[in-house]
Each structure stands twice: as C-alpha cells, then as structure tokens.
Amino acid sequence: MLSDSSSDSSDRSFKFPFDTTDALSIHELAVKDLPQPDAENPFSVAMHSPPGSPPFAVDRKSVDNSIVAETPFEFAPSQKSSQHTNRPPPFAKSEKETMTTNLVERLRPKFAIDNELIRAFMAELFCTSFLVFGGECVNAQYVLSQGKNNEWIGISVGWGLALMLAVLMGSRISGAHLNPAVSFFQLTQGKIKVIRFFVYAVAQNIGAFIGAFGVYCVYFDAINVFEEGNRTVTGPTATASIFATYPGPFLGTFNAIVDQIAGTLVLCLGVAAITDKRNEIPSFLQPAWIAALLSFLGMSMALNAGYAINPARDFAPRLFTLCVGYGWEVFSYRDYKWFWIPIICPMIGGVLGAWIYEFFIGFHIQDEVSLESENEKQLQSILDEVSDIEKQLPVYTDKKQMNDIASVHQDSAFRNI
Numbered sequence: 001m002l003s004d005s006s007s008d009s010s011d012r013s014f015k016f017p018f019d020t021t022d023a024l025s026i027h028e029l030a031v032k033d034l035p036q037p038d039a040e041n042p043f044s045v046a047m048h049s050p051p052g053s054p055p056f057a058v059d060r061k062s063v064d065n066s067i068v069a070e071t072p073f074e075f076a077p078s079q080k081s082s083q084h085t086n087r088p089p090p091f092a093k094s095e096k097e098t099m100t101t102n103l104v105e106r107l108r109p110k111f112a113i114d115n116e117l118i119r120a121f122m123a124e125l126f127c128t129s130f131l132v133f134g135g136e137c138v139n140a141q142y143v144l145s146q147g148k149n150n151e152w153i154g155i156s157v158g159w160g161l162a163l164m165l166a167v168l169m170g171s172r173i174s175g176a177h178l179n180p181a182v183s184f185f186q187l188t189q190g191k192i193k194v195i196r197f198f199v200y201a202v203a204q205n206i207g208a209f210i211g212a213f214g215v216y217c218v219y220f221d222a223i224n225v226f227e228e229g230n231r232t233v234t235g236p237t238a239t240a241s242i243f244a245t246y247p248g249p250f251l252g253t254f255n256a257i258v259d260q261i262a263g264t265l266v267l268c269l270g271v272a273a274i275t276d277k278r279n280e281i282p283s284f285l286q287p288a289w290i291a292a293l294l295s296f297l298g299m300s301m302a303l304n305a306g307y308a309i310n311p312a313r314d315f316a317p318r319l320f321t322l323c324v325g326y327g328w329e330v331f332s333y334r335d336y337k338w339f340w341i342p343i344i345c346p347m348i349g350g351v352l353g354a355w356i357y358e359f360f361i362g363f364h365i366q367d368e369v370s371l372e373s374e375n376e377k378q379l380q381s382i383l384d385e386v387s388d389i390e391k392q393l394p395v396y397t398d399k400k401q402m403n404d405i406a407s408v409h410q411d412s413a414f415r416n417i
Helices: 026-031 044-048 095-099 103-111 116-144 152-170 180-188 194-218 220-227 253-275 286-300 311-323 329-336 341-360 368-392 402-408
Strands: none
Touching: 116 152, 116 194, 116 220, 116 311, 152 286, 180 194, 180 253, 180 311, 180 341, 194 220, 194 311, 253 286, 253 341, 311 329, 311 341
C-alpha cells in the first residue's frame, strides 16, 4: 500500500532521488533533456522547444552526475479508508454469477446426473413416453369420435409432430432413438455398444407403457361410454386399437410380415440418410425431417396394419391393455399369429434399411476432408505450372556500380526536420 495507517498522515510520503547537485527548477527539469539546437538547421529549436521556452540551449554545466542526498518528492496522503480490504466492489460480479440468477440455473448443478448412460436412459424413457402419449391421443380422438373429430391424414400428421417434439427434446442426450429397431441397426453398425442397446430397449418399453397409461387416464370416461364398460379388442366398440396395432381382416400372416419389414426398412433407411454427417443436414432440422418421414409412412403404408414399425410402441401398450382388463385376447388374437410380428419384423427391417442405404448411398459420399485435399492438389498443380512458366521467361537486370548508387545519397541541409 502507499501509506501506513499507523503513522501520522504528515509522514505518509514517498521520496524519490534525483541525480542532480542542486535542486533544479521546474522549468529546468522540463527542458534539461530536450534535443540540442542544430546550427545548420534554424528550424530545429523551434520544432523541439516547448511553448514559452527560450529558443536557445540550456546550460547544463551546472548539472553534476554525482549521487547526492535524496530530494523529497511528496504525494498527497491517501484518501482510502484504513478498513480497506482486497475484496472487489459489490458491483463487480463475475459473469457466471450474473448468468445463474434464475432458479433453474441454480438447481442445475444439484440435480445434474454425471453418469452418461443414466442420462441417456432417462431421456429415452421420457421421450418415448411423450411420443406414445401424443400419438395415441391422436388415435383416441379418431376411434372414439368414429372419425368425426379426426381424419386419417390427421393421424399421420399428429404422429409426425409428436415424433418431432420427442426427438427435439432427447437428441442432445441420447440421440432420441425411441425405437428398438433404430437402436438395433446402430448396434449392427458399431455405433453403440451392446449394453447401451439393452439400456435403450428397456427405457423405450417402460416409456411406451407410461405413455399408454397417460392416454388411458385422459380418455378414461370416453372409453367407458364408447364401450359401455366392456373392454373389447374386436367389434364395432373395440378400443384396443387405440393402444396397439391390429391387422385388417384381409391381411394374411405372410403379408403382415412383409408389411412390417418394408415399413421399418423405409423408416430406418430415411433415418440413416437424415443423420448421416456427410449429407450435412443441420442437427436442428433433423427432427423435422424425421417427422416428415413418419408422416409419409402413415399416409402410404398404414392400410394393412396401422404401421407399428416400432416394437416398443406396440408391445408395451399391448401389455398395458392386458393389465387394465382387455383380456388375454390382445396377445392371442388370430391364434397368436399377430402379436409377435410388430415385435420381431421391425428389427429385421431396420437393419436391412440402414445397410441398404450405406451400400447404395452412404459408402459413396465423399467427406469434406477428401474434397479439401482434392482442391489443395488442384491448387498446387496450378502453382507448379505457373512456376514452370516463370522459369522459362527471360530475366533482364540493369546493373549499376556502387559508386553511382552512393553518389545519389547526399547529406541534406534539412536532415533534422
């Protein structure tokens, strides 16, 4: 610190030594180090002299370079309080403190989970439950109103919007697979490990079960009135199709297998293309494209069996309907020749679709590194050609003697200006 609070304020001063024999005046101190006038240049004194100083040199013979006693030069006493601390003033808050003013930001460090696999499990569970809840609410409006409050195209668009929001929420944490078929094809491509696949599959099925439970709670009274209290799987008052898919009366077993494989093939082929980094689709646009893909499937491939194309979306709600009184018929429908098709066949179709995309498209897309290296090679070849042309051109030089060059540089009368 500049002063000691324990001593008297009159003694609180700093002393600086000056290398002079005598105390110089303020004017002499100001001009003693100024440049000396040049006799050949009459402008030098005027240019280098401060305003009000005489246009002649200062006599410095009286200045001796010997070390003498210290000449005191006092500062005014410090005005700061003796209670001063090194803490910053109250308004000097860090940027982090300014950013964490709301409750959410203050709670984030306390509730954030460090384990990445647990975070992914929670994201898959929540986002799958949101997808199933939103999509099956659309189904409920169509079934319970007998098509009056909704149309088939509305179902396709509604499922697409539910998927878009679910992917948007979970993509930064888990990738938002929301479908065991998607997780399985990524497992076969080495993008995720086996343990992650099983964690995702469990989370997706639990989430789908919770989503179906939410739909049942929202439309509980409407379902009771529509069915007159009898939970039915088939017939004019059946509501089991709100939760799980059931084939049309014309659809055979083999055709049902082909239908589920083909539908999931198209789905996973599109997902692989949309999420391929070489296609350079921005991440914030990918949920919208995936939603459009699902809506397209609903408009084109839903006639046969309702385009389940997701084992978790079909199996977990089917299990839920068994728990709430629809009976074992939800599994024994068509002598057990249906319930396993939306579970197994999408897994096959997902792998086929993803690998078909890679063989026909993905393996042949050049990445940015290859394109940049190719451009660099082309640029280097152009530079080599230019250098070869320059070597072939004649070079003319006009040599001069050193005496001729030196004679040009003469001393000027105004060299100090």
